[in-house]
Amino acid sequence: MSRASKIAGLKTALTTVSPQSIRAAAERIAPYAVRTPVLRSDRIDALAGCEVHFKCEHLQVTGSFKARGALNAVLSLSDAEAAVGVVAHSTGNHGAAVARAAQARGAPCAIVVPTVTPAAKLANIARYGPAVVQCEPSPAARRAASEAEAARLGGATIVHPFDDGRVICGQGTIGLELLEDVAGLDAILVPVSGGGMLGGVAAACAGTSTRVIAVEPAGKALGAALAAGERVIFDEAELEARPTLATVADAMPTRLLGPNLAWPLSYGLLDARDVLAVDDAAIEAALRLTASELKQAVEPAGAVALAGLLSPAFAALRDDPERPLRRVAAVVCGGNVDAGTLAAILAGGGD
Amino acid sequence: MSRASKIAGLKTALTTVSPQSIRAAAERIAPYAVRTPVLRSDRIDALAGCEVHFKCEHLQVTGSFKARGALNAVLSLSDAEAAVGVVAHSTGNHGAAVARAAQARGAPCAIVVPTVTPAAKLANIARYGPAVVQCEPSPAARRAASEAEAARLGGATIVHPFDDGRVICGQGTIGLELLEDVAGLDAILVPVSGGGMLGGVAAACAGTSTRVIAVEPAGKALGAALAAGERVIFDEAELEARPTLATVADAMPTRLLGPNLAWPLSYGLLDARDVLAVDDAAIEAALRLTASELKQAVEPAGAVALAGLLSPAFAALRDDPERPLRRVAAVVCGGNVDAGTLAAILAGGGD
Numbered sequence: 110m111s112r113a114s115k116i117a118g119l120k121t122a123l124t125t126v127s128p129q130s131i132r133a134a135a136e137r138i139a140p141y142a143v144r145t146p147v148l149r150s151d152r153i154d155a156l157a158g159c160e161v162h163f164k165c166e167h168l169q170v171t172g173s174f175k176a177r178g179a180l181n182a183v184l185s186l187s188d189a190e191a192a193v194g195v196v197a198h199s200t201g202n203h204g205a206a207v208a209r210a211a212q213a214r215g216a217p218c219a220i221v222v223p224t225v226t227p228a229a230k231l232a233n234i235a236r237y238g239p240a241v242v243q244c245e246p247s248p249a250a251r252r253a254a255s256e257a258e259a260a261r262l263g264g265a266t267i268v269h270p271f272d273d274g275r276v277i278c279g280q281g282t283i284g285l286e287l288l289e290d291v292a293g294l295d296a297i298l299v300p301v302s303g304g305g306m307l308g309g310v311a312a313a314c315a316g317t318s319t320r321v322i323a324v325e326p327a328g329k330a331l332g333a334a335l336a337a338g339e340r341v342i343f344d345e346a347e348l349e350a351r352p353t354l355a356t357v358a359d360a361m362p363t364r365l366l367g368p369n370l371a372w373p374l375s376y377g378l379l380d381a382r383d384v385l386a387v388d389d390a391a392i393e394a395a396l397r398l399t400a401s402e403l404k405q406a407v408e409p410a411g412a413v414a415l416a417g418l419l420s421p422a423f424a425a426l427r428d429d430p431e432r433p434l435r436r437v438a439a440v441v442c443g444g445n446v447d448a449g450t451l452a453a454i455l456a457g458g459g460d
Numbered sequence: 461m462s463r464a465s466k467i468a469g470l471k472t473a474l475t476t477v478s479p480q481s482i483r484a485a486a487e488r489i490a491p492y493a494v495r496t497p498v499l500r501s502d503r504i505d506a507l508a509g510c511e512v513h514f515k516c517e518h519l520q521v522t523g524s525f526k527a528r529g530a531l532n533a534v535l536s537l538s539d540a541e542a543a544v545g546v547v548a549h550s551t552g553n554h555g556a557a558v559a560r561a562a563q564a565r566g567a568p569c570a571i572v573v574p575t576v577t578p579a580a581k582l583a584n585i586a587r588y589g590p591a592v593v594q595c596e597p598s599p600a601a602r603r604a605a606s607e608a609e610a611a612r613l614g615g616a617t618i619v620h621p622f623d624d625g626r627v628i629c630g631q632g633t634i635g636l637e638l639l640e641d642v643a644g645l646d647a648i649l650v651p652v653s654g655g656g657m658l659g660g661v662a663a664a665c666a667g668t669s670t671r672v673i674a675v676e677p678a679g680k681a682l683g684a685a686l687a688a689g690e691r692v693i694f695d696e697a698e699l700e701a702r703p704t705l706a707t708v709a710d711a712m713p714t715r716l717l718g719p720n721l722a723w724p725l726s727y728g729l730l731d732a733r734d735v736l737a738v739d740d741a742a743i744e745a746a747l748r749l750t751a752s753e754l755k756q757a758v759e760p761a762g763a764v765a766l767a768g769l770l771s772p773a774f775a776a777l778r779d780d781p782e783r784p785l786r787r788v789a790a791v792v793c794g795g796n797v798d799a800g801t802l803a804a805i806l807a808g809g810g811d
Contacts, residue, residue, distance in 0.1 A: 146497050148519065152587070167755045168499065229752065236503070397799055400757040401580065404518045404795035407755065444755035448748055452807035455799045 115338065119377025122370045125274035126312040131281040138180040138279060141213050143169050147290055147438070150402040157418045159427055160436040162291045164283060167407050167444025171205040172233060173360070174283060174306055174442050175270070179206035181279030182268045183214050191216040194265035196258045198222070198244075198251040201230025202360050202443050203270040208237035217265065219258040221251055227359060229447040246362075247352050271305030272367025277374070280306040284313030284321075287438045295432075296320040298385075298439040300413040301331060302361035304371030306442065311378035322383040322426065322437075323375070324417030326356035326392070329364060331375075332384030340372045341365060357389040357454075360410035360443055383426065385417035392416045396451075397458045399441070408446035409454070414439035466689065470728025473721045476625035477663040482632040489531040489630060492564050494520050498641055498789070501753045508769045510778055511787040513642045515634060518758050518795025522556040523584060524711070525634060525657060525793050526621070530557035532630030533619045534565050542567040545616035547609045549573070549595075549602035552581025553711055553794050554621040559588035568616065570609040572602055578710060580798040597713075598703050622656030623718025628725070631657040635664030635672075638789045646783075647671040649736075649790040651764040652682060653712035655722030657793065662729040673734040673777065673788075674726070675768030677707035677743070680715060682726075683735035691723045692716060708740040708805075711761035711794055734777065736768035743767045747802075748809045750792070759797035760805070765790035 148163045166174035183195055194217030197207035204220035211218035218239035222231065223246035234241055244254040259265040269276065283306065287297055297314065301307040301323040311321040325331050334342050341348075343364070353362035366372040387395075392409050395416035399405050417423055418439055427434040499514045517525035534546055545568030548558035555571035562569035569590035573582065574597035585592055595605040610616040620627065634657065638648055648665065652658040652674040662672040676682050685693050692699075694715070704713035717723040738746075743760050746767035750756050768774055769790055778785040 172755065400802065401799060404523065404757050405755060406751040406757040448752060448806045448809055451751065452803040455806070456803035458799055 115377055118373035122373040122377065123312060123315070126277050126281065126308065126370060126374060128313070130274070130278045131285055131309065131313050134177070134181040134275070134278040135282040135285055137184050138177055138282065141170060141180050142177055144286060145169055148403050148405070152402050153398065153415070158424065159434050161418060162287070162294070162436070162438040163403060164287055164438055164440045165405070166283065166440055166442050167405065167411050171202070171209045172443060172445040173202035173206065174280060174440065175202040175206035176209060177282050178276030178279030178305060179203065179210040179268060180213065182273060182275040183207065183210035183216065185275045186214070186216070186266060190266055194218060194262040195268055196221065196255050196262065196265045197268045197270065198255045199270055200360055200362060201226050201234065202445060204234045205230070205237065205445070207268050208234055208239040211239065212237045217262055219262060219265070221254040221258060223251065227447045227450065230445050233445050269367070271303030272369050272371050274370055277305050277309040277312070277370055279309070281309030281313040283440060284310035288313065288317060288319060291436070291438060293436055294319045294438055295434045296322050296437045298322045298324050298414040298417050298437060300361060300410055300440060300442050301325050301329070303363040304366035304375050306440065308371045308374035311374055315378055320383060321379055322385065322417070323379060324385045324387060324414050326354050326358050326361050326413065327386040327388045328354050329386065331366070332381055332386070335376055335379060335381035335384065338376065340368060357392050358410040358413055360408060361413065385420050385422050387413060387416035387420060391420065393454045393457060395419060396454050400455060405441065405444070406446070406451060407441055407444045411441045411443045414441065466728055469724035473724040473728070474663060474666070477628050477632065477660065477721060477725060479664070481625070481629045482636055482660065482664050485532040485626070485629040486633040486636055488535050489528055489633065492521060492531050493528055495637060496520055499754050499756070503753050504749065504766070509775065510785050512769060513638070513645070513787070513789040514754060515638055515789055515791045516756070517634065517791055517793050518756065518762050522553070522560045523794060523796040524553035524557065525631060525791065526553040526557035527560060528633050529627035529630035529656060530554065530561040530619060531564065533624060533626040534558065534561035534567065536626045537565070537567070537617060541617055545569060545613040546619055547572070547606050547613065547616045548619045548621065549606045550621055551711055551713060552577050552585065553796060555585045556581070556588065556796070558619050559585055559590040562590065563588045568613055570613060570616070572605040572609060574602065578798045578801065581796050584796050620718070622654030623720050623722050625721055628656050628660040628663070628721055630660070632660030632664040634791060635661035639664065639668060639670060642787070642789060644787055645670045645789055646785045647673050647788045649673045649675050649765040649768050649788060651712060651761055651791060651793050652676050652680070654714040655717035655726050657791065659722045659725030662725055666729055671734060672730060673736065673768070674730060675736045675738060675765050677705050677709050677712050677764065678737040678739045679705050680737070682717070683732055683737070686727055686730060686732035686735065689727065691719060708743050709761040709764055711759060712764065736771050736773050738764060738767035738771060742771065744805045744808060746770060747805050751806060756792065756795070757797070757802060758792055758795045762792045762794045765792065
């Protein structure tokens, strides 16, 4: 991809995900969303070698950051659209978020979830009262099931989990709040799956001195994609064989960034070196540290940013004399986890 | 105990633990202590049948509310006293708190802990650098070991874990913050062991419309003691046979309130009906709910107030037409727990 088309893609994306639209999202969701707190730990600062501010999106309504984007999307619908209803497919957190937003709006709602969804996430969706439909855990199956549900409701709006401008603007409010609440941030570490939060936070930080660093489950290879300027660097056989990432962070199975907005924003606003990959062992160790030091009970995805902070690759970024990292934020993105899974990971530490 | 001596005892205690001295404590500890956040959960509100505000003392420095009292006590010492040093005996949390306060003051420090102290609590003490001495888990053994350590340091000050005016004023700042941060509280639920936090919060709420409700591990029988007007309602043989309470809340083994201040404050300021007793099963269920709904990883003692809130006895207090409870706070008092213990309790739920 040429430099010119990179800039053109970014400019187009920024017309949808603009500073003004992120600010409008913040106002729109304020009555329903939590301005989440920021936590600190001396010990984690010492381990990370810099000052770390944890943005607690697991304390967001519905237990994950997804509430922001879903609320912005559903509250943006016209009354006529809302009356027909909304549909979402989700590994769990986006489903709860859209169900909660539909409840706030008084809109009919159906949520499509893969059969592998953890029980805690299913229960967390069910409490907001939508129709819940299970499907096979593949992109094709969830697309088909979502379209069937939307038709059943009479033409309901499908709220995409990440590649939707209103959703991305909602997630971008995380960046807005961090910039307001923590002065002088050198970087924000954002877990990346489909790229909605990454794109939104990157857009919120565009034009500031705060960098965005993506943290991915190993195997996603976003850094290589950004370096190559190609959203898809895997061949078709590979994507068909492994349509989702194998990671303990069950909320983050998506291999590719959304093509319409998530990719152009991330490609246009991130440095290809600012991607950290973390494996299951690192995520689980970070989850244990989140419990022991921050006293927070999170899902594996919620520990991904901390796992990135503790990686050797982060230390290299931090110590780059040309752009050192002295004060960073990390997004703790969700806390919806089965007690049994949490117990098993807590018990699994030799540390 | 006569009504006249009850009032005389309270009046004397309130000269030490006065509104002014609690305010002075708040100013003294402010540079070192956290103004802890307050968390909410719709689901817990529904389960408790009223609005509940959780005061997050497990997010306090050192992972428990004990930091407040210890900081106030150690920062109140003269320079000469501080130069000699401080000693504390503790089941863990007070030890970490005094060690941290000594570090802040630059004072030598020794901490006496019973041999049964969980590993996480030992590690949490050790990180602040004091001398750590283990002793048998009995009041007599800890007293002897503390006095030996104080002598070794050349006449160090022993900071009592609860029956000390400066400690109680420090714990009282929890009540002060709640009254400032949550308008219209009908009651504050306070876990009670030796009674330092109970007495301090009760003193902070004296002269307001906010009641204090104590929550104890079953077997302590504080309600019966308050009703009888007698601090000690057990016979000597019983106290010798069982010097500590058998409870999963390892931070709360103390059977009797401190005689000097904790008892007179509690007896003078609490209604004998305002004591809730909770057993291990209720504490463990509350701990699981704290993880799943509040996303907080706490020690068993940290779930005691929530266990009280979910007890039938609380429902009776709540629904008393003469003094209904519509908005309450509960103190989540600590979060220092071994990963293995936390894992076992999380995995233990059939719920």
